Amino acid sequence: MQSEIPLASDIVLLGGGHAHALVLRKWGMDPLPGVRLTLIDPQVAAPYTGMLPGHVAGHYTRQDLDIDLVALAGFAGARLVTAAATGIDLDARTITLPDRPPLGWDLLSIDIGITSSMDEVPGFAEHAVAAKPLGAFARRWEAFRDAVAKGDLPGRVAVIGGGVAGVELALAMAHALRRTGARHHVTVIERDRALSGLGDGPRQVLLDEMARAGITLQEQSAVQQIDAEGATLTSGARVEAALVVGAAGARPFGWLADTGLDLTDGFISVGPGLQSVSHASVFAAGDCAALGHAPRPKAGVFAVRQAPVLFHNLRARVAGGQKRRYDPQGDYLKLISLGDRRALAVRGGLHYQGPLMWRWKDRIDQAFMDKFRKLPVMRPAAPPARIATAAREMIEGAPPLCGGCGAKIGAGTLQGVLADLEARRGTGKAAPPARSDVLGRIGDDAAILSLGGVTQVLTTDHLRGFLSDPLLMGEIAAVHALGDIWSMGATAQSALVSLTLPRMSPRLQRRTLTDLMAGISGVVEAAGAEIVGGHTAQGAEMILGLTITGLAEDTPITHAGAHPGDALILTRPVGSGILLAGMMQNRVRGAWAQAATDTMCRPQGDAAAILRKGGARAMTDVTGFGLAGHLLNLLRASDVGAEVTLSDVPLMAGAADLARAGIRASLLDENRAAVAASIEGSLPERAEAALLFDPQTAGGLLAALPADQTPGVLKALQAAGHTAARIGTLAEGPATLRVV
Structure with a gap:
């Protein structure tokens, strides 16, 4: 709370x-x-x-x-x-x-x-890898091990540093390489006396283990230079190695x-x-x-x-x-891995080794990691007893309100209100006459205006904050709002920014606004537009809104205009809604969250240009009403039907896993209900089918274009870095969707 x-x-x-x-x-x-x-x-x-x-x-x-x-x-x-x-x-x-x-x-x-980087050694940065930090080393080690297993590289390793960390690493490498079945050899290079921080007893145990594993130890040896084939020592001797690892002390x-x-x-x-x-x-x-x-x-x-x-x-x-x-x-307990599932335990003047010590070490390590794998469930306070029964059921029965487009008003509710508004037009006492310079209609991605012979498009969009980093939140909000401009085939012109911040001190307001505006302005200016003003306020939570104008050199691309036989192209995977819902429940892996964030931050102006050049006849961006909802808007405006192949719809990493686990965004059920009458037949009995209704934030562009143009357009989109795919084909009306 x-x-x-x-x-x-x-x-x-x-x-x-x-x-x-x-x-x-x-x-x-x-x-x-x-x-x-x-x-x-x-x-x-x-x-x-x-x-x-x-x-x-x-x-x-x-x-x-x-x-x-x-x-x-x-x-x-x-x-x-x-x-x-x-x-x-x-x-x-x-x-x-x-x-x-x-x-x-x-x-x-x-x-x-x-860090264990040794940049003072010539050639280290170019040819070696430090054991710490872990990220780069883990990637390098896994690639090397796999290449050795395939016979693509010789299994020769040199470890610089003969302390406990270096020896422990060498024993682990020797064990892993032995399991590949390939020929291998590991050398440990130490400038002084190896394992000098240990007593004589445990030191001898580790020396014996190295000998048993076939590891060569070169003491009193300093590395002079590293190249692609190994290391040259100050004595002039060579240590041939396809992988050189720095593990010499803490730096x-x-x-x-x-x-x-x-x-x-x-x-x-x-x-x-x-x-x-x-x-x-x-x-x-x-x-x-x-x-x-x-x-x-x-x-x-x-x-x-x-x-x-x-x-x-x-x-x-x-x-x-x-x-x-x-x-x-x-003093403290040292538990040193011996490569295989054995370990050496050292404390004070005592030491023990064997499988039991490994199991002890593993139990301690797993207990530490379980502190983060199984984070405590912090129960929210129960709602007050005087809340009405209906309100209590709404609060307790629904998933938590999502951020991003998952927090939108449902499509059914919104469409009903807009239909009433359209029906009342012209019936009021002071009803304005229809304007000849307003060319668009309610339902398109952006308004279309004619101003002095220039066609301008106008859109507005707001997001409920969902990321903790204001800079990334600003980038995503800008990409999201620009989607309506890009989907019309227009070029962004100007932007007004509306921001609501939670209550905070003036010092924190300044810091937060600085990050938000850096994220927003970076995307808006890269799209060719200029921020011309806006509004700020304080409220219960962060809300980010942008109103953007754009210029269309040719006729804007609307939802109408698609033909039977056209191909449906989607420029990015779906799943942001379910991932954001999963993040609220701590059910999302960090790698999934990072991939989703990277996707949402990626502008799509270049994708829109490729689609327009490829002959896109109708286009929209997939946001809060989900892929099915936005596709049906296009189908209704064009009076065509569509068949979508579920297995061809690209999904964000982790989205299918979360769908199978029953996670859903708070808007998903309303999205499904709003289009249920327009879905022909039954959906495939796969959890991923729910992702057709998943509300998207900064979602992909969905375009209908001539089928013969599809291969070239897909190739161009993928070359530009977009995870684009053909997901279906349009058919003769009525405006229904069939999913196979």
């Missing part, structure tokens, strides 16, 4: 590390009213590094070790900004992010981890040196409260932090233990209260 307290403070979590992930989970269970929480991370999923060796060895899938930041941010009620920070302005209290305005903060916490991200924060060996210096020793408004946790009062090695266990202290102290800094102190344990 949205707090009635206006937003007054921005807490920004920079990085999706383990400490921040746990802070977000705790925040979702106990939010602080009046605070806007924001997470910034380059990815929509954050890997749990404790399971990385198991993933490399083949025991876990990538999804097994990913913390879904989309679901986690949604649970916490936090904004998620997917971007990689490049700088921090401590005076302005802003974070520099690529391709967007600086993001402001009142309180900043940093948990960005470390801070270089851009931290330019922030002005006090650093220790490049890491952020923090005190017992995890607060920067130089800037009280900055906190840091995890591997990127340096504990001045109790230095410790870089290990995930410390980040996990820091999370409750960080959560408490961030809240105390905003709301007042006593800060807590973090004092790390002197």
Whole structure:
């Protein structure tokens, strides 16, 4: 339930590390009213590094070790900004992010981890890959392993770094390559003494395991240069390798040196409260932090233990209260994977190895991940007892009101009101005469006006906010509104922007408006239009509206004009409504959410131009009334029927999975009911059929064009990056839809 307290403070979590992930989970269970929480991370999923060796060895899938930041941010009620920070302005209290305005903060916490990149070694950036951050390494490793299995690459690997992390990684790689059946060889290169951080007993265990796996260890060896065939050592010796991996120690991200924060060996210096020793408004946790009062090695266990202290102290800094102190344990349990399903446990002077230790490690890792796989269900407050029975049934029986076009008034209700309006025209006492300069009709995507011999189109559209990132929300709102201009075959001319923001302080209003307008203006100006004004207001929630004019050089393309035999082309997949509904229920994977967002942000002016050039005779954009609803509007205006092949309708990633799970957008049932009488026969008995009625936001263009033009048009659309498909064919009337 949205707090009635206006937003007054921005807490920004920079990085999706383990400490921040746990802070977000705790925040979702106990939010602080009046605070806007924001997470910034380059990815929509954050890997749990404790399971990385198991993933490399083949025991876990990538999804097994990913913390879904989309679901986690949604649970916490936090904004998620997917971007990689490049700088921090401590005076302005802003974070520099690529391709967007600086993001402001009142309180900043940093948990960005470390890197094992070795850019000082010639050739590393071009030919090698760092084990951390995980994303690039995981992709490179999987491609290499598969190529070795196919015989396309030799199975030779060089790991730079003979500490526990490097040896653990080498053992995992050797195990995975052995399972491919291909010839392979792994070499570990260490400039000093390998595994020097361990006692003699556990060190010898790992050395024996390396020997058993056929891994070569080169100690007292430094890498001089890396090329496409391997590494050259300072001694002049060569290590031939088709894959070189950097795992030599923990390195801070270089851009931290330019922030002005006090650093220790490049890491952020923090005190017992995890607060920067130089800037009280900055906190840091995890591997990127340096504990001045109790230095410790870089290990995930410390980040996990820091999370409750960080959560408490961030809240105390905003709301007042006593800060807590973090004092790390002197020793901790090390569980080191041995490649196969065995592990070495080390604590103090004791060590044990074997399958039992692996099962112990796996149980600990899975328990940690279950904290994010099974987020607590936070029950909303029950409605007051005095609510009327009918109202109670409406609230409790319906799915949550969706954002985007899922929040529109249903097609049946709207069409009934518009029909009444049309019937009353000209019957009132002060009824205006029909205007000769108004050429369009209610029902087309945009009004058509004749102004001094120039044909102008005019449209307006509003969206209920559904994404936490205002910049992306602005981009999608602009693409969505421009869809009506593009579907008429016109060029955008001018835009008026109408924005309603939830109650917040003037400082947060400015930050939010800056991001919203950056997103809107970027899309509008790229479409060739100019923002000429608008209106702002405060309300219960975010509403984004645009009124746009466009110019049509030729006759605008309307819903009418399609011919029997024409092909139906759809320029993008459907499913945004069900994905947005799934996001509200934390049922959507981060990768699905990112793909849907990327699709909705993609302008379609070039697609409209391709369709117009290809002879489109009728066109519309698929939005709130779903594919079936908007198609039937076109069929009625053109007096034709249509047959659509369900398997040819492109779907967004995850849409079919959610449909099979019974997820639906709040407008779907009304969309289905509004067109039920115009559907010929029964729908295919597949869950995906429901997606024909799924309300779309910034949906695809749907065009009818001569069938002989279809192959060339599809080829041009796909070459331009659009997921376009032919989904059906038009037939003689009546205006009915048959789905096969």
